[in-house]
Structures are given as structure tokens and as C-alpha cells.
Amino acid sequence: MTSSTPASTTARSGGCLCGKVQFTVTGEPDYPHTCSCRDCQGLSGAPMMSWVSFPLDGLAWSGAEPSWHYTWPDSKRGFCPSCGSQICALDDGATSIAVTLSALGNPPDLVPVNQSFRETAVPWLPQVPDTRS
Numbered sequence: 001m002t003s004s005t006p007a008s009t010t011a012r013s014g015g016c017l018c019g020k021v022q023f024t025v026t027g028e029p030d031y032p033h034t035c036s037c038r039d040c041q042g043l044s045g046a047p048m049m050s051w052v053s054f055p056l057d058g059l060a061w062s063g064a065e066p067s068w069h070y071t072w073p074d075s076k077r078g079f080c081p082s083c084g085s086q087i088c089a090l091d092d093g094a095t096s097i098a099v100t101l102s103a104l105g106n107p108p109d110l111v112p113v114n115q116s117f118r119e120t121a122v123p124w125l126p127q128v129p130d131t132r133s
């Protein structure tokens with residue numbers, strides 16, 4: 001018996017802006033990062049999105065499930081059909097799901113360690129340094 005809860009079993013809850021889509025994720029957060037690809041920019045209406053992955057088997061929808069839009073033949077984005085919040089990204093056959101840090105409420109312990117698609121980043125914002133060790 002241990003006195004503290006391992007991070008891998010800590011449940012985190014998140015959801016969209018209007019509260020229709022809600023979820024919990026359990027398990028070790030993997031690779032928090034930002035992405036400034038054209039898909040993230042177009043879907044969010046912002047210069048970049050921020051992501052972190054969790055084991056797919058630790059995901060549970062507690063509100064409505066998101067609507068899905070395929071950005072690639074085998075990769076889709078989940079969003080709230082009411083308010084449009086971007087919630088998650090899921091590849092067909094994947095064992096993990098990426099959720100947006102914004103859907104999780106930007107938890108302070110999940111700090112992006114890298115930025116993807118720097119080549120399409122806007123020139124008027126600093127980029128996230130690569131702090132992976």
C-alpha cells in the first residue's frame with residue numbers, strides 16, 4: 001500500500017467550452033507539445049494547438065461524444081457539435097488518443113516540450129523550445 005497515487009492512475013477530466021462533450025483520461029500523459037500545422041491552424045482558428053496523448057483504453061466519455069472530422073484518410077479530429085471546441089485527435093487503429101491541453105483546462109503540470117510543424121508557424125509568435133532530454 002502506498003500513500004500517494006501514481007501518476008499513471010490519476011484521472012484527468014476535460015471537456016468543451018459549452019460542457020456538452022466531457023471526458024476523463026487515465027494513464028501516463030505522453031509528449032505534451034504544440035503544433036502549428038495547417039490543419040491545427042485551420043481547425044482552431046489560431047496560430048497553433050497544444051496536445052498531449054493518453055492511452056486510448058483510459059479514455060471515457062462522460063458527456064456527449066464529439067463529432068468527428070477526418071483530416072487524413074486514417075486520422076480524425078473530435079470536436080463539440082454545439083460549440084465547436086477542438087477536443088481530440090485519433091488515428092485509426094491507434095492505442096493512444098491525443099487531447100488538447102485547452103480541453104483539459106491547460107493544466108500547469110503539462111508543459112509543451114516541443115513544437116511540431118515549425119515551418120508553418122506564424123513569424124510573430126515565439127516557438128516552443130525543444131526541451132526533450
Ligand SMILES: [Zn+2]
Nearest residue numbers: 016018080083
Ligand atoms: Zn461544446
Ligand SMILES: [Zn+2]
Nearest residue numbers: 035036037040
Ligand atoms: Zn497540427
